[in-house]
Amino acid sequence: MRKNSGIGRRDFLRAAGAAAAGATLIANSRSQAGAASAAFSESKRIPLTMDNPSALTVGSGGGIYVAGENAVVTLDAHGKETARYGVKGRPGCLAVSAGGKLLVGMRNHVEVLDAKGLAASWQDLGERAYLTSIAVDDENIFVADAGNRVVLRFGHDGISRGRIGERDKERGLPGLVVPSPYFDVAIDPQGALWVVNPGKHGLENYRTNGDLVSSWYRSGMEAEAFCGCCNPIHIAFRSDNSLVTAEKGLSRVKVYSPDTTLLGIVAAEPAPPIAENKALFCNVEPPIMDLAVDQQDRILVLNKPEKAIIVYEEKRLPVEKKREG
Amino acid sequence: MSEKPKIGRRDFMRVAATVAAGGGAWAVARRGDEATVWQLDPAKCVQCGRCSTNCVLNPSAVKCVHSFQICGYCDLCGAYLQPGAKARDTGAENELCPVGAITRTYIEDPFYQYTIDEKLCVGCGKCVKGCNVFGNGSLYLQVKHDLCVGCNECLIARNCPAKAYERVPVRTAYLLKTRDNGVLVPKLNLGTRLDSGTGKQG
Amino acid sequence: MKSRYFAAAALLLFVLAYEAKAQFRFPMPEFESGYKHPEMNTPLPARIPAAVDITVLFVALAVTAWAVLKSRSRSMVFLIAIFSLLYFGFYRKGCVCPVGSLQNVVNAIIDRSFGVPIIVMAFFLLPLVFAVYFGRVFCAAVCPLGAIQEMCAISPIQLSRPVEITLGLLPYAYLGLTVLSLATGTGFLICRYDPFIGFFRQGASFNMFLTGGVLLLMGIFVARPYCRFLCPYGVLLRWASLFSKWHASITPAECIQCRLCESSCPYGAIVVPTPDDRSVDRRTGARRLGLLLLLTPVIVGTTAWTGMTAHKLVARLHPTVRLAERVAAEEQGRFAETTIDTDAFHAGKQMPAELYADANAIKQQFKYASAWFGAFMGLVICGKLIRLSVIRKSSDYEADRGACLSCARCFAYCPVVGPISQSDLRQECLDKHAQS
Numbered sequence: 001m002r003k004n005s006g007i008g009r010r011d012f013l014r015a016a017g018a019a020a021a022g023a024t025l026i027a028n029s030r031s032q033a034g035a036a037s038a039a040f041s042e043s044k045r046i047p048l049t050m051d052n053p054s055a056l057t058v059g060s061g062g063g064i065y066v067a068g069e070n071a072v073v074t075l076d077a078h079g080k081e082t083a084r085y086g087v088k089g090r091p092g093c094l095a096v097s098a099g100g101k102l103l104v105g106m107r108n109h110v111e112v113l114d115a116k117g118l119a120a121s122w123q124d125l126g127e128r129a130y131l132t133s134i135a136v137d138d139e140n141i142f143v144a145d146a147g148n149r150v151v152l153r154f155g156h157d158g159i160s161r162g163r164i165g166e167r168d169k170e171r172g173l174p175g176l177v178v179p180s181p182y183f184d185v186a187i188d189p190q191g192a193l194w195v196v197n198p199g200k201h202g203l204e205n206y207r208t209n210g211d212l213v214s215s216w217y218r219s220g221m222e223a224e225a226f227c228g229c230c231n232p233i234h235i236a237f238r239s240d241n242s243l244v245t246a247e248k249g250l251s252r253v254k255v256y257s258p259d260t261t262l263l264g265i266v267a268a269e270p271a272p273p274i275a276e277n278k279a280l281f282c283n284v285e286p287p288i289m290d291l292a293v294d295q296q297d298r299i300l301v302l303n304k305p306e307k308a309i310i311v312y313e314e315k316r317l318p319v320e321k322k323r324e325g
Numbered sequence: 326m327s328e329k330p331k332i333g334r335r336d337f338m339r340v341a342a343t344v345a346a347g348g349g350a351w352a353v354a355r356r357g358d359e360a361t362v363w364q365l366d367p368a369k370c371v372q373c374g375r376c377s378t379n380c381v382l383n384p385s386a387v388k389c390v391h392s393f394q395i396c397g398y399c400d401l402c403g404a405y406l407q408p409g410a411k412a413r414d415t416g417a418e419n420e421l422c423p424v425g426a427i428t429r430t431y432i433e434d435p436f437y438q439y440t441i442d443e444k445l446c447v448g449c450g451k452c453v454k455g456c457n458v459f460g461n462g463s464l465y466l467q468v469k470h471d472l473c474v475g476c477n478e479c480l481i482a483r484n485c486p487a488k489a490y491e492r493v494p495v496r497t498a499y500l501l502k503t504r505d506n507g508v509l510v511p512k513l514n515l516g517t518r519l520d521s522g523t524g525k526q527g
Numbered sequence: 528m529k530s531r532y533f534a535a536a537a538l539l540l541f542v543l544a545y546e547a548k549a550q551f552r553f554p555m556p557e558f559e560s561g562y563k564h565p566e567m568n569t570p571l572p573a574r575i576p577a578a579v580d581i582t583v584l585f586v587a588l589a590v591t592a593w594a595v596l597k598s599r600s601r602s603m604v605f606l607i608a609i610f611s612l613l614y615f616g617f618y619r620k621g622c623v624c625p626v627g628s629l630q631n632v633v634n635a636i637i638d639r640s641f642g643v644p645i646i647v648m649a650f651f652l653l654p655l656v657f658a659v660y661f662g663r664v665f666c667a668a669v670c671p672l673g674a675i676q677e678m679c680a681i682s683p684i685q686l687s688r689p690v691e692i693t694l695g696l697l698p699y700a701y702l703g704l705t706v707l708s709l710a711t712g713t714g715f716l717i718c719r720y721d722p723f724i725g726f727f728r729q730g731a732s733f734n735m736f737l738t739g740g741v742l743l744l745m746g747i748f749v750a751r752p753y754c755r756f757l758c759p760y761g762v763l764l765r766w767a768s769l770f771s772k773w774h775a776s777i778t779p780a781e782c783i784q785c786r787l788c789e790s791s792c793p794y795g796a797i798v799v800p801t802p803d804d805r806s807v808d809r810r811t812g813a814r815r816l817g818l819l820l821l822l823t824p825v826i827v828g829t830t831a832w833t834g835m836t837a838h839k840l841v842a843r844l845h846p847t848v849r850l851a852e853r854v855a856a857e858e859q860g861r862f863a864e865t866t867i868d869t870d871a872f873h874a875g876k877q878m879p880a881e882l883y884a885d886a887n888a889i890k891q892q893f894k895y896a897s898a899w900f901g902a903f904m905g906l907v908i909c910g911k912l913i914r915l916s917v918i919r920k921s922s923d924y925e926a927d928r929g930a931c932l933s934c935a936r937c938f939a940y941c942p943v944v945g946p947i948s949q950s951d952l953r954q955e956c957l958d959k960h961a962q963s
Contacts, residue, residue, distance in 0.1 A: 221408050227459060228401070228458070250459075274403075342770075343656050371871055393564035394555055395552075398555075475622065477631070499569045
């Protein structure tokens with residue numbers, strides 16, 4: 001019926017659009033990094049069997065880890081389930097250490113899972129705490145607490161080592177603006193800690209001792225900016241130090257180059273009609289629950305309404321393809 | 326003399342009819358029934374704008390309310406400012422509200438307070454939409470009972486596309502938004518498809 | 528002992544912790560300046576207590592009954608009508624009124640889970656109970672819709688009998704449609720099409736104001752058009768009033784057939800004495816009546832069948848049926864654009880197949896409901912025809928028990944002086960004596 005033909009038309013448009021984009025890319029094969037020239041397409045979709053998927057991370061061995069209601073599941077690179085752990089509740093964030101331990105962020109504390117199950121449960125961080133992100137490097141584990149508007153630094157033993165990002169008059173730090181429970185941290189390929197300041201629509205780079213090194217913000221409705229009250233909600237880095245961001249409100253996934261110019265839009269939905277009197281259905285929980293980048297620089301998006309991990313790959317230029325042979 | 330039984334029978338039937346009607350009425354009416362009022366469930370509302378146009382009163386008895394506990398006090402407020410507003414000050418061309426019912430006041434860096442002037446609000450729901458999409462969803466529509474005349478059949482209720490109106494006991498005359506674990510629990514299953522492909526915004 | 532306290536404390540902590548977990552709120556920003564947010568304004572409705580309303584209704588009915596039956600004063604009835612217009616109309620904004628309350632009651636009979644508040648029940652029953660005893664005193668001066676029309680009945684004309692009888696079928700149709708609408712879950716038709724409530728609450732759509740205005744303008748000449756030709760509650764009051772113990776009578780004592788009251792009733796509710804020479808002889812009349820009685824099942828069957836065949840059309844009154852039609856039409860591509868309702872539907876959990884099934888079930892309901900409605904209308908028509916054919920002998924000018932609204936206009940036209948008390952008689956004699 002009408003819906004079917006609609007999909008048929010869309011497929012055709014996608015193909016035509018891709019061909020057109022490809023043609024322009026061939027024409028501008030030496031385009032500057034300034035233009036948003038990268039193109040992405042969905043390459044794979046991994047369906048999930050759990051309820052309410054909430055967090056996603058990728059391990060160094062290629063394994064995919066997904067957390068949902070009362071469960072944390074390990075998948076192999078093809079999406080087949082290899083292990084399932086039970087947890088109490090719905091984890092907000094997930095990370096995996098180099099040693100293979102799973103760090104599961106519950107609402108106000110971190111739980112550590114190893115191959116046998118629950119290995120440790122760290123201290124309760126208080127009534128206000130709301131953990132939204134975990135980033136791991138060799139020495140530290142950084143836990144983003146949206147409720148207290150701070151990033152906590154732990155050692156791998158679970159002992160607290162410091163607080164980053166809080167308001168500090170002496171150091172001249174205004175503090176992080178976190179209006180809602182979307183607050184992400186990530187470590188870039190060079191090992192630097194990046195913290196999202198959602199209220200200011202940007203990222204801040206901190207040293208482990210809490211010093212602010214650099215920051216950049218982009219507020220606005222344009223493609224290269226972040227809109228709404230708190231965006232981006234998730235970030236991840238690719239191996240070339242480019243930054244992948246996910247947003248809510250105007251749900252989209254974008255890639256920025258290391259010099260903070262927009263490289264391309266991975267996926268986006270049409271702008272919601274705010275000013276018109278049209279029925280608007282806003283999923284108050286954004287569709288993008290989490291973001292990760294794997295070893296092949298593929299972008300994995302945890303899409304809750306679709307109940308799947310959608311894998312996006314950057315389209316290589318045909319010229320380069322020929323070179324690869 | 327012969328008339329007496331005739332009147333007597335009719336009288337008896339009248340009394341019987343009255344008693345039966347009264348008894349039947351009692352049986353039909355709910356015991357201990359409390360008064361109910363119309364109210365809108367914010368979790369179901371889709372901000373279609375009919376609350377402002379369908380109320381029998383003009384302006385509508387439905388107004389926007391603000392839950393300060395949920396508000397993020399953002400500088401770039403998705404409910405106050407038009408999407409793509411050039412500036413964030415209190416200029417009419419920047420404001421989303423068609424009647425200018427939202428007042429923005431500076432508290433401290435970087436927080437701003439937003440309040441609704443109920444005398445101006447028409448219940449159109451545009452700010453609710455903006456807040457739900459771009460913000461925390463702290464603004465929502467509710468029927469104000471100092472204005473609502475309590476129609477037997479609420480016209481807005483009849484025309485609400487999301488069937489968000491229901492009769493609630495006067496004790497709980499307002500269906501206030503609450504948070505559950507920091508996130509509002511949506512009642513509608515809403516899927517948004519992300520269009521990838523050409524790199525252009527779909 | 529110690530362990531018991533410890534256990535209790537642990538339990539308490541557990542409960543508190545659990546409670547705290549269940550009610551977690553993402554914390555507000557911490558304000559350094561000591562800012563405190565304003566409280567939300569949630570006013571409660573200010574309604575007149577039910578007891579007050581019911582008392583006022585009872586008193587108004589009682590005083591009107593007394594004004595009509597005992598003191599026979601048109602001006603008093605008029606004053607009460609003004610009071611009712613102000614109180615039941617403008618102050619209470621005309622809702623809930625007895626006319627609409629019949630929907631609540633019928634709905635409660637049909638739908639077991641629907642509750643009727645005591646005030647609505649009282650508003651439904653009190654006028655009917657008073658009608659059973661005193662006639663349609665509610666219509667006379669208590670109903671606000673009647674009162675507003677009463678104010679407009681300035682130069683009423685008499686309608687011809689055939690017109691009046693035909694138009695008199697409309698209230699039955701309205702009542703039948705109301706019940707049909709409730710039985711199929713379509714909604715409250717009386718409330719939807721109340722023409723005067725727009726004036727009472729000073730807010731309505733343009734169409735409603737227009738309808739109300741037209742009816743009021745018509746009411747200058749055709750008195751009380753809504754009451755006589757539309758009001759569904761009036762049907763119930765008519766039935767109740769037919770059995771009333773006491774009723775407004777034109778003459779306070781005996782009718783002397785002076786004919787002065789003949790054209791005094793703006794509502795055509797005066798029964799004229801039958802002429803001695805009948806226009807139709809007894810045999811023909813009886814045959815006509817017999818034929819009508821035989822034809823009744825045929826007519827009722829026909830109207831029922833008509834209702835049943837028209838059910839698809841009638842079903843379109845129901846919003847679910849309309850939505851299903853629109854969704855189907857959009858799927859087939861007959862409409863390019865969606866509506867807010869179809870958008871809302873598609874984003875919800877229900878599948879179109881379910882919606883179509885629901886709509887079909889409702890259409891089935893309409894089938895039987897429309898058939899019953901048709902049968903009801905057939906019965907009403909036959910009833911009216913039979914009533915017209917029945918030879919009724921009356922020698923006096925009387926108020927039609929069913930149609931008379933007890934407005935007391937005709938009292939002034941009657942020259943008969945009512946029974947006077949002994950003391951009044953003595954006073955009259957004394958006055959005459961004093962004059963002579």
